[in-house]
Amino acid sequence: MKNKKDTLNRRSFIKASGVALTYTLTSPLISRAAGFKNESLQAWSCGGLAEAFLPASREYELKTGCKIAYTGAFAAALGKSLLGSATTEVFAPRVLELAQTLKQAGKMLSFQPLCFTKYVLVVPKGNPAGIESIEDMAKAGVRVILTPNASAPGGKASMIILKKAGILKQVQKNAVMLGDCVQTAMGDLIKGKGDVAVMEQRLTRIPSFQNMTESIDIPEKFIPAKPVPFTIGMMKWAKNKELAEDFIKFIVSETGQSYFEKAGFIPAQSQEGERLTQKYGVIDA
C-alpha cells in the first residue's frame, strides 16, 4: 500500500514537473503579453501614416492592454524636434535619410522598412476631362490643381514628377489653383474646381474623400525616390525596449501591415514592398 502511494506520488511529481516545465518554457510569452498591461508607449510617425497608425495602435492596445500615445505630424518637423530636445520611444519617419541621420546621431537604435507611398493622378469621379496619362495635364484647357507650397512630400514631389515628365512649364500655365495644403486641394478637386492633380494615393483613401475620385498611375520613372519609403525604428528613449520591439513587430506583421494597405500605402511586407525595399535600399546598415 505504502509502495503504491509512493508510485502515485512519483506520478504526481512527474505530472507537476511537466506542468511546471511547460509553464517555465511558455511563461516568457504569457508574461510578455500580460506584462505590457497598463504600460504606455510613445509612438510618433509621419502625419500621412496617421490613418493607418490610429486603427493599428488601437488593435495593439486591445491585444496587449497597454496604451499607445500616438502623435502624427509632418515627419521633417518631428525629426527636427527629435534631433533637438524632443523625445519619443518609436518613430516612423518618411524619407530614409531621416532615419539614417537619427541613427547616426545615436537617437534611433535601429530601423526597418515600413511601407511605401504611391503618387498617382487624381481626377474627380467620372473623369470629366478624360485624363488618361500624365502628359494630358499639359493639354490646353485642362484645369490643373497644383500644391507647390504644401509640405515637401505633397508640394515639392509633385513638381519634381512634372519636371521629370518634361511638362512642368505647360502644366503651370494650366494651373487654376496654387495651394499650400494637399487636403484642401483634394476638396477643391472633388468640388470640380479642377480636372486633375498629382497626389499621393493615401489621400484618396481618407474617409472624407473616399470613393469621390479616380486614380491614374504615373510611370515609376517620374517618381522621385526621396519621399517614397517610410521606416519604423526604436528610439534610445524607449523605456521598455521589449514593448517597443513588440509594437514594431506588430506594425510590420501581416495584421499591422493590412492597415497601411487599406490606407493607400504599399506594405513593406509584400512582394511589391520587397521590390521597392531593394530598389530604394531601405536597409539599416
Add this chain to the structure above:
Amino acid sequence: MLNVKRKISQLAFLVILGEFSFYGIFRCPFAVPYTECGSCPVIQCPGKKLWLFFWIILPISLLLFGRGFCSWACPGGLFSELLSKISLFKGKINRNTEKILSCLRYLILLASITFIFLLNNPRWAIPIRTGEFFNSIKLTFEHADTFWLIRTGCILIGFSLILIIPHFWCRYLCPTGGLLEALKKISLFKYSMTDQCNQCDTCRNVCSVDTRPNEINCTNCGDCKSTCPVEAITLKKGY
C-alpha cells in the same frame, strides 16, 4: 430664471463647441480658423463634424436674436464673462473710446475675409494631425510660421486684456462678434428700452459688457431685464 436658462445654454454649448473652440486657437494651422474644417488635416479636431452645425447655427441665431450667440452659446463668450468678473476697469471706458476700439474687430473681420476669399486661407503652421494634448500644442507652436505665432499671440493677448477691460476680446477684437454686431439690426427678437426708461443706467451697471439694451455691444443676454426699476426693458419682436 432667464439668467439660469442662459447659464444652462452656455454650459451645453461649452460641451458641444468648447473643444472645437480650443482647437481653433491652439491647433488650427490655417490663417483664419473654423473655416477650412472640412479639409483640415488635424484628425483629432471635432470641427470636422461640427463646423457645418456651427456655420448653420450662427446665421440662424443672428436672424432670431442678433448677437445672442455671443452670450448664450459662444464658449469664448463664457470664458470672457467669467474673466470679466475680475476686470480692473469695469464701467470706465467712455463711449468715444468704445467706438474707436470697436473698429479694431472690423479691421480683423476685413483681414479674415481677405484671407478666406482672396488668399485661399493660407496654412501658417504645420498641422499636428493627431497627438497627446500638451505635446501637440507644444509641437504646433514649435513648428509654426511667424504669422501663426502673431495670430495666436493676438488672440491670447486679447483674452488676457479682459483682466483689464471687461470682455476686451468680444467687444473690440472678435471678428465673428463684429460680423454679428454689424448685422444685428435684422434680428427678429431684441431687448430694448421703452419710453418709460428714466436713464438711471442701472442696466449698464449690471451689464458685464458695460452697455444698455440694443446699444453697441449688447449681446441680447437679457440679464438686465429684471434689474430695471421701472420695468422699461422688454424683449421686442419685429424688425
